[in-house]
Amino acid sequence: MTTIPISWYLAVAAVLFTIGAVTVFVKRNALVMLLGIELMLNAANLTAVTFSSYFRELAGQILVFFVMVVAAAEAAVGLAIIVLLFRHRETLNVDEAQLLKL
Amino acid sequence: MESLGINYRAIGPELVLTVTGVLVMLLEAFSPGKKVRDGILAAAGIVLAGVAALALWEEGPVTAFSRMVIVDGFRVFFTLVILLGTLLTIFVSWGFLDEERIPPGEYFALLLFGAVGMTLLVAGNDLMILFLALETITIATYVLAGYRREDLRSTESALKYFLLGAFSSAFLLYGIALLYGATRTTNLAEMARVVSGPLGQAEIVLLMAGAAMLLIGFGFKVTTVPFHVWTPDVYEGAPTPVTAFLSTAPKAAGFAAFLRVFSLTFPPLGIESAADQLASHWVAAVTAMSILSMTFGNFIAIAQTNIKRMLAYSSIAHAGYVLIGVLARDWAAVAFYMLVYTIMNLGCFAIVALWARRGDERVLIAEYAGLGFRQPLLSFPLAIFLVSLAGFPGTAGFVAKFWLFKSAWGAGFPELVIIGVLMTVVSVYYYLYVVIVMFFREPKEEVPRVPLSRAFVAAMVVALVGVFYLGLLPTRVFAVLNTAQNLLAIGQR
Amino acid sequence: MERALFVIFALTAIVAALNVLLRRHPLHSALALLVVLGALAGLYILLGAYFLAMIQVVIYAGAILVLFLFVIMLLNIRAEEARLARRPFLRWLALPFALLLGAEIFYLVRTFEENPVPSGTSVGVTEAIGRELFTTYLLPFEVTSILILIAILGAVVLARRG
């Protein structure tokens, strides 16, 4: 039975979290920023699942389940806001190339 | 089923609010646009939820739903504060809904669902429920911030709030995951038990990092420097009644959770333990955050020309004061402060909202010129609320600050008290500036008379009575807070 | 065998994540995130969290991300233009920040070197999770229903044509 050290998983999660955070602040497109946030959430999820398996206990996995629900809700509202913003820009007739640069 | 700890009374307020919210939503769907009906229904639901909360007062600390929530004095008191804030927000929104032609049902429903999240946050005994409650609040408030859809400022505010809020939520979540890794649990009481003993090196590091992440997340929610950056923009852009709501009820809930997590779960035990190691750090970090919030909040507020922005910085400064109470471990003082702050800030915003009129057009402080004697029913209450925010004796703001500073001094934070009192002096400058503009400046153009709705007058009366009652006769509330057994608790069973 | 799988999934996830970051076009970023989510599902299986692996694919990748793609296509968002960067120095801050954040987090996981994850566990099976959700975590589960209700309500309120 080969085993994988727990720190490997945690390291992957840490890398993903960092990349996600950097995405959020490097990107100017609100949508891509949101993608970065999803990346961060997933990193946290991986951490929780890792610990859950390590402890042989379910709380971590339940947490991940809830995070997915939250992510879905957040995405719905966030995308609605973005669509709304887009509509503003469109009606205000601004150069399309500058859309959603935040 | 006994083993699941199903106890509907324990979540009575949430049940009532949710049912009311759904009802209001459905009514709106079938016969839209009936503001009075929906508003009264929502208000009735809030009052009923208040009754349900009061019924829990004698309950003592008990947990329910497999230790997910806890019923203690804090739960009841803060639930009432939040409900009061929501109720006043409904009153404040009365004219706004007509002017903006906003479907009232959905607006009220969102307020009610947001309130559910807040009361749950206050009751949470488990990091998982805290996370969900926090998300419930923020998602509801994202939508509310963007509610004036025709206005780009509002949409912009919602987008900023959303992006920054989600960003900070990710930190919070990572923190929860790390804490779970350090202690094997998400239950606060269980966690407190684990950290009251020594932990291994690896766990200590996880614990520290997790707590730091949590501090970042909470710091964002309760608007403390340096995680405050979203506040001015969001407060400025959001519709004023929503700003009023944002600056009070969710903040109160956030502080309650902050106390439960940091002060109770990781208390400075004074013995060699993981909790004690951690406590020395979070106390240092919170001290820094408190000082930064008080100084930056107050000084930057001086430079503002927009009253909503000014109140946003003032709200950051007040968060700094409350953190002093968190450090002093005086739960009652924090609870009282949040009650007072909710009342006076909502009072302020009620008038700002009314004066801003349709489209939030009149929000510059300069545009308050001449309001003074032309419409004293607006100017005098606003002056009183501002003076109360400045902590003038005789008003509730003074009693709240005095209590807070007094406990902090007794708890060994004299330097914070000195800074706090000094910053209070600074704050007078900008609060007073509004009063001066109102009473001593001639307006550039004719000042119109703003009609006062009945709901607005009701909000004014409640807030004014609150400011003076709590300023002159706070003993009752003090007694209630002080005699509450186990005002703040976390529970294992 | 397991290690090989781990390396494959982990590398896929990281490379795809970098793609999210580095791609100019939002559509490409979103597709890269899809890959990350898939790779993570693989890691979840390795960790024995079968149920989560499944809903990761079905819900996260299948529903949430598709929503993103849908919006990107709907709005016809184009690639970013580098020229528009208003604060170019912020970009250069990215590297040190990333290094620092990475260092801090690595420092923290470093200490777990010798603790292997027990493999072949079966705590994450659907039945166990279902039981927990409807017993211990009943209340949070119900709260999520409010959360979703708010999301629906909010999306309708915001995106409805006035």
Next chain:
Amino acid sequence: MLKALVLSPLIAAGILGIFGRRWSERLIAAIGCGSVGFSMLLAFRLFFGDLWPRPPEQRVIWEPFFSWIASGPLRVDWGFQLDALSGVYILFVTFVGFWIHVFAVGYMRGDPGYARFFAYMNLFMFMMLVLVLADNFLVMFVGWEGVGLCSYLLIGHYFDRAYAASAAKKAFIVNRIGDFGFALGIILIFATFGTLRFSEVMGTIAARFPEPEALGEIGLLTTIALLLFVGATGKSAQIPLYVWLPDAMAGPTPVSALIHAATMVTAGVYMVARCSDLYARSLTALFVIAVIGGMTALLAATIGLAQWNIKKVLAYSTISQLGYMFLACGAGAFSAAIFHVVTHAFFKALLFLGAGSVIVALHHEEDMRRMGGLKRAMPLTYGTMLCGWLAIAGLPPFAGFFSKDEILWRTWTSPVLPEPWGRLLWAIGWATALLTAAYMTRLIVLTFEGEERFARSAEGHALVPRESPPVMTIPLLVLAVLSVSGGWVGISEAYTGGRIANEFEQFVRPALARVPVHSDHLAIAEFGHGMELGLAAVTALAVLATLIWARRFYRRDPLRPAPRLLENKYYVDEIYEALLVRPIVRGSTVLLWRVFDVAIIDGAVNGVASAVAAGAAVLRRLQTGLVRSYIVMILIGALIVLGYFVFVGSQFPAR
């Protein structure tokens, strides 16, 4: 009865504030003056009917009102306490207050804010009475802040005058700086003694600290005493916080008379006297107070010599006299300080009201360069002003002589001031007395004597000043009588060879602390009456000489230019502006705001750049990468917090 005394003006203020706008001036005046008059009658009744007949050590009436704050160890009640000290205060506060209200009936005639004015004045009376009668620090603080607020509202009464608004703001903010110290002092008192009741705090101090803290020792008591004194320097306009008082003259003259001369500004002295048990046990605090008082007295007197605005001269004179009072407190002669508060209230109120009478007669002219020769047109005002002039100059047997002389003598013989500071401060006080005589003579000469200078300065048509109506002159007469005779209640024993006791001192002494006697000092009595009489005679003669000389000097050339330095008040306002105000405001706007509120610079820059439409500016802000700078801020914060926790946290070895 105390409650009725205190509440009567509050009720009147409420009535006037709510209904006053529609009422006639007559009715407003009746209510405004009536309520204060009622308080005055009650004060007399309480003082002479209840307090006076009691044996000295039982002269305390305590009336609890209701419980204010009760939280654990902290118990604060709304309670009123009448003892010898507060008794004297309510007596002259209601008395002077009443007559100033009467004067204001005439002075404010025709003012659009008539009802508002009386509402605020009544509110002020209420707050002042709360301040004086409070039985604990917190209630006193309510009054303390309350009088400040009313002062602010009344200074800004002419809200159409921009300088009035800025003066009001200045007064309020400078006062708040002082209150910072006061508030900290209160918190420290509670933290130390666990109570805020005066009687309990002072009792505990007396019991726990039998020995005073030595000079130079910054112990607990000294810290508290100095913090409270910071509050006093704000309220009572002492160095370095005196700058607000001259500006406060922008308010109506009765306000200057009541608030900025007779009553509110002496609150600091009252507070020090109220806490005399505390101050008596800190030689450092006493020394600081004495030096600041003496310096303020001298500084303000020199500035007063060079002002042209009649009210400004009186304002600096007030600051100078307040300095005297603190000098007395610092020398340990609390009763002398209170005595001077009382006599000063009479003659300074008189002088201000007289000035008000002149100002009204000249259609709101305040510049003395455009006055002169008014004694023929306004004989009553002139006559009463002469009484005030001689009283403040300190010529026997006018009121000011006795109180000022008492202060000088007690400074000379002070048992608490280190050698040779007693003599030095005496010399300063002595010089101030001569300066006082000089600038007051200048005021009288410029205003009432010499040629008439007002006619040519008015807008074309000649001004014919007339004597004020009786409603204004009667208060002048009443106050003039007291300016002459008010000092006779406290004649030093030296003048009667000890046959008649110093009634005033005898009366207030039980309410005040006895200062500890330095071992290397001689007791006061041992200096002997002869020396006291001798010094008093020298002072009186010198003052008389100054009066005669100054009158001649200024009659010869009334408009002789004053030294620049003095006319510009030593440029203190400018220095404060440059060193304090501007850096703070600048710092807030430029540094903090720009660094921490990144949005604004972006907004501003873009606003200028686009300048298309409001919508466009808002739009452009969306593209500035603001959110990104916010995220950077959060990230920096996160990195610091995280770094601190992780690296510092892991320093601990595993256990």
